[in-house]
Amino acid sequence: QFGPRNKKRLPPGPKGLPILGHFHLMGKNPHRDLYRLARKHGPIMGLRFGFVPTLVVSSPAAAELVLKTHDRIFASRPTNEAALYVAYEQRDLAFGPYGPFWRHMRKLCTLKLLSNLKISQFQPMRQAEVGLLVTSLKRAAESREAVDLSARFSALSSDMNFLMVFGKKYSTMEEIGFMDLIRETVEIFGKFNLADYFPYVGMLNLQGLHGKMKRLSKSFDAILEEIIDDHTKKKKQQTTSDIVDTMMEIMESGSAGFEFDRSHVKAVLFDMIVAGMDTSSTTLEWAMSELMKHPAVMKKLQQELELVVGLDQMVEESHLDKLEYLDCMVKEAMRLHPVVPLLIPHQSMEDCEVGGFHVPNKTRVIVNVWAIGRDPDVWANPDSFTPERFMGSEIDLRGRHFELLPFGTGRRGCPGKQLGLTVVKLVLAQLVHCFDWELPDGIEPSEVDMTENFGVVTARAKPLVVVPICRLRKY
Numbered sequence: 174q175f176g177p178r179n180k181k182r183l184p185p186g187p188k189g190l191p192i193l194g195h196f197h198l199m200g201k202n203p204h205r206d207l208y209r210l211a212r213k214h215g216p217i218m219g220l221r222f223g224f225v226p227t228l229v230v231s232s233p234a235a236a237e238l239v240l241k242t243h244d245r246i247f248a249s250r251p252t253n254e255a256a257l258y259v260a261y262e263q264r265d266l267a268f269g270p271y272g273p274f275w276r277h278m279r280k281l282c283t284l285k286l287l288s289n290l291k292i293s294q295f296q297p298m299r300q301a302e303v304g305l306l307v308t309s310l311k312r313a314a315e316s317r318e319a320v321d322l323s324a325r326f327s328a329l330s331s332d333m334n335f336l337m338v339f340g341k342k343y344s345t346m347e348e349i350g351f352m353d354l355i356r357e358t359v360e361i362f363g364k365f366n367l368a369d370y371f372p373y374v375g376m377l378n379l380q381g382l383h384g385k386m387k388r389l390s391k392s393f394d395a396i397l398e399e400i401i402d403d404h405t406k407k408k409k410q411q412t413t414s415d416i417v418d419t420m421m422e423i424m425e426s427g428s429a430g431f432e433f434d435r436s437h438v439k440a441v442l443f444d445m446i447v448a449g450m451d452t453s454s455t456t457l458e459w460a461m462s463e464l465m466k467h468p469a470v471m472k473k474l475q476q477e478l479e480l481v482v483g484l485d486q487m488v489e490e491s492h493l494d495k496l497e498y499l500d501c502m503v504k505e506a507m508r509l510h511p512v513v514p515l516l517i518p519h520q521s522m523e524d525c526e527v528g529g530f531h532v533p534n535k536t537r538v539i540v541n542v543w544a545i546g547r548d549p550d551v552w553a554n555p556d557s558f559t560p561e562r563f564m565g566s567e568i569d570l571r572g573r574h575f576e577l578l579p580f581g582t583g584r585r586g587c588p589g590k591q592l593g594l595t596v597v598k599l600v601l602a603q604l605v606h607c608f609d610w611e612l613p614d615g616i617e618p619s620e621v622d623m624t625e626n627f628g629v630v631t632a633r634a635k636p637l638v639v640v641p642i643c644r645l646r647k648y
């Protein structure tokens with residue numbers, strides 16, 4: 174099978190168990206387990222989970238083969254039982270299989286919902302929301318109170334996201350139980366579901382997930398229906414239409430150019446909420462954790478902000494392009510802590526040769542972005558947090574540099590990248606500019622706990638608790 178004369182040389186990998194395959198090699202942190210295995214077996218590795226052949230990609234060159242050279246072949250997604258139930262039979266963008274319908278949906282999202290124009294329309298809203306956070310942190314600073322920044326980031330990004338998508342704040346949605354619903358949904362997506370790996374097992378419902386998924390999808394749908402109804406009924410007062418307005422206009426005018434009905438509107442709303450929720454706030458919490466661990470970097474960032482923004486002014490989005498060190502710092506935080514350490518699984522749509530190995534049709538593909546960010550063949554001192562490594566470097570986050578892929582790249586790359594980065598940079602810059610930060614209870618910077626909790630989005634295991642101290646002269 175592995176002989177040089179055999180054309181179908183399969184990617185190398187560890188020995189698997191009958192039926193189970195390689196499940197037994199995965200622990201609490203699969204991105205770390207897969208990294209270790211790849212160091213031994215290579216950056217293009219073949220595994221099997223249950224009945225599903227899986228290709229694991231762990232180097233920039235291998236990622237380029239899958240996400241650029243053979244991008245079209247690997248642009249699909251595997252069947253996902255949770256998405257079938259909850260994400261409108263995978264009619265959404267993130268879990269939908271590749272095909273004409275998905276291409277139409279993707280175009281609609283990038284051109285109409287997440288375009289630069291749309292992002293800039295919401296700029297005043299973002300500025301106001303960050304302003305509210307600063308005000309509440311100032312109160313905490315006055316009483317030298319320690320704040321749970323993880324919770325603050327999560328509430329802030331939920332507010333921004335909900336205002337943009339639904340025109341409502343997250344506290345209103347909290348009241349109707351929507352937040353719990355989202356949390357439960359994200360959890361079920363993160364759960365290992367036997368049905369995705371063993372044929373016919375789904376029908377048996379061994380884990381009893383079907384009932385829960387049905388209930389979640391029903392409740393989710395009811396809330397989305399209510400929101401859409403509210404939007405269609407209400408007289409348009411605001412000048413900036415939210416995403417529901419934009420989508421209803423497209424649906425009603427028939428201008429989508431493809432079959433686009435209410436269930437598609439709801440599937441897109443589902444993606445915007447789930448994909449946009451924790452990603453930005455988790456990136457923020459990791460970046461801030463690194464800053465707390467590295468006071469010299471925090472100081473350097475504050476000096477840059479003083480120079481570009483000035484000590485008696487708040488940060489605005491127009492400043493962001495001029496903040497080079499901030500840019501380096503965000504890249505470094507995202508290199509070490511990509512919040513989606515294993516990209517959403519891709520799936521091949523036909524047989525393909527990758528780096529001299531045969532990859533059959535319908536192979537699941539895992540791109541280990543976490544491993545790529547720590548590849549010692551590419552990064553000097555890969556475990557150290559050194560934003561300076563990006564000074565004068567041409568590596569950016571646009572997906573053209575395969576050594577740094579926290580947003581993925583290619584056909585399935587993140588369409589919310591621009592928005593996510595804007596939020597992360599604005600919030601981080603504002604907080605570092607307005608406050609000095611101390612660790613509570615005499616904790617030393619080197620003692621900041623960095624344990625992670627693997628999931629669809631990999632966040633800190635414990636919240637980041639810190640004490641703000643006012644810094645700006647005027648505000």
Ligand code: HEM
Nearest residue numbers: 266267448449452453513516517579580581585587589593
């Ligand atoms: C810092 C923030 C963010 C990070 C780090 C991030 C990261 C990612 C990653 C790694 C993927 C998977 C790419 C792949 O499978 O190849 C993805 C997909 C996606 N993201 Fe983001 N994301 C962020 C913010 C957002 C926001 C704000 C939105 C929308 C409101 C969004 C919407 C999506 C969607 C719809 C997909 C699925 C794309 C597809 O399958 O075609 N993301 N994101």
